[in-house]
Amino acid sequence: MLAALIISNTLAIALILTALTAITLLTLGIRGKRLNDHPICRRCAFDLVGVYPGAQQCTDCGARLTRRHAIRHGRRRPRRALIVAGLVPLAILASLGALFTWAVATNYDLNKLKPTWLLVREAESAAPSDGALAELIVRLNADELGPAAIDRLVARAMRIQADTTIPWRSAYGDIVETARTLNHVDDEQWETYALQCFEGDIRVRERIRPGDRLPVEALIRARAGPRPTFRAQVQVGPLRVDGVEAEGGWDVGDLLSTGTTTRIAQRWFMPPTLAPGPHEVDVELHFQIFDAGAPPGAPSISERTLTFRRTIDVVPRSEDVIALVKDPSIAERIARGASATIGPDPRGLNRLTITLADVPLAISASVTLRRGDQEWNVGNMIAYDNSRSFHTGLRVPDGVTPGVVDVIITPNPTPPRGSIDIIEIWGEPIVIEDVTVPD
Numbered sequence: 001m002l003a004a005l006i007i008s009n010t011l012a013i014a015l016i017l018t019a020l021t022a023i024t025l026l027t028l029g030i031r032g033k034r035l036n037d038h039p040i041c042r043r044c045a046f047d048l049v050g051v052y053p054g055a056q057q058c059t060d061c062g063a064r065l066t067r068r069h070a071i072r073h074g075r076r077r078p079r080r081a082l083i084v085a086g087l088v089p090l091a092i093l094a095s096l097g098a099l100f101t102w103a104v105a106t107n108y109d110l111n112k113l114k115p116t117w118l119l120v121r122e123a124e125s126a127a128p129s130d131g132a133l134a135e136l137i138v139r140l141n142a143d144e145l146g147p148a149a150i151d152r153l154v155a156r157a158m159r160i161q162a163d164t165t166i167p168w169r170s171a172y173g174d175i176v177e178t179a180r181t182l183n184h185v186d187d188e189q190w191e192t193y194a195l196q197c198f199e200g201d202i203r204v205r206e207r208i209r210p211g212d213r214l215p216v217e218a219l220i221r222a223r224a225g226p227r228p229t230f231r232a233q234v235q236v237g238p239l240r241v242d243g244v245e246a247e248g249g250w251d252v253g254d255l256l257s258t259g260t261t262t263r264i265a266q267r268w269f270m271p272p273t274l275a276p277g278p279h280e281v282d283v284e285l286h287f288q289i290f291d292a293g294a295p296p297g298a299p300s301i302s303e304r305t306l307t308f309r310r311t312i313d314v315v316p317r318s319e320d321v322i323a324l325v326k327d328p329s330i331a332e333r334i335a336r337g338a339s340a341t342i343g344p345d346p347r348g349l350n351r352l353t354i355t356l357a358d359v360p361l362a363i364s365a366s367v368t369l370r371r372g373d374q375e376w377n378v379g380n381m382i383a384y385d386n387s388r389s390f391h392t393g394l395r396v397p398d399g400v401t402p403g404v405v406d407v408i409i410t411p412n413p414t415p416p417r418g419s420i421d422i423i424e425i426w427g428e429p430i431v432i433e434d435v436t437v438p439d
Contacts, residue, residue, distance in 0.1 A: 324425060382415055
């Protein structure tokens, strides 16, 4: 981004300096070269030598010579070379400005007019425009790029692909994959491209108790073109805590290199003997990469294993990792936006729909229906914090007869222990009164 800003600023400064230089040359050219120091009438340019200062009026046009600035000294001859030198760049700049204005007004892509060398230079910059990359792909498909330009573009795309700190754009992958179809990417380059195609990251819950299951989320992204060129078989695990392998993990089905992000959630059993305090967790992601159209049993193009280390904080078993929050202002917000209805679904079964219009804090709760001394357990619900609106539909037990019930939403910290992000929930019951159960 900084490099792109420097380039754009440099170009703007260059255009401004060019315009100023052209205007200066044009001004000097029009002013011309001074030929003598004769007094000249400013109105009609008549040479007043021998007349002024004795005369009070110009003998040619009758202008009063006693007025301020009525006389200029020296006859000048325009410098045609300087005029031309100033007019040419000004004409070019004016033409470019008119072209740019027309392109903006008609939504025309100026990249179509750029020479290939300029597009390649732009593609090699830190932040090339989407239009420049798209035009290069069009010319690549039309076989209008030379081998040297293709090699430079492929090398640039693969360098970016290898550096996961640089945001990936599918146009880079499109360049490499199209160049492969035109025999400009050899097998070694293709294997490297496939090896770098999938990247991953691991998230874990930071606080956990001994014996609980540790939630793990693998985020897998493809750094390839827009088409499904590759598929990958991904295995999450093994997972080790302080070097000791934990139980859990499973193989994932095939993932295609379509540029989307795949989330894989797992839970691993933590040894019940873990001592309170920080512990190191190492998780492996193993990729087997195939051509997207490869039949079952075909050999992989490449394999790759990524290892991630995270730190977790183990707390005593007696301490809960989910905090229960009680705040009157939050209670008022939740109660004001809470409502419930009971009605039949398409199969004729009654369902409880809870609507929370304002969820300032995560809500994890057990839901029951109460009528007098009778209670019916409906199920569990989780609403994440900062939700503007939350709806849930839970099946009403068959034993609930028509009439009026109260909906009781009671905090339950057990489900969030299996999540990565929830560390606190609303800690008081939410009561929605007088909800009608239909016949």
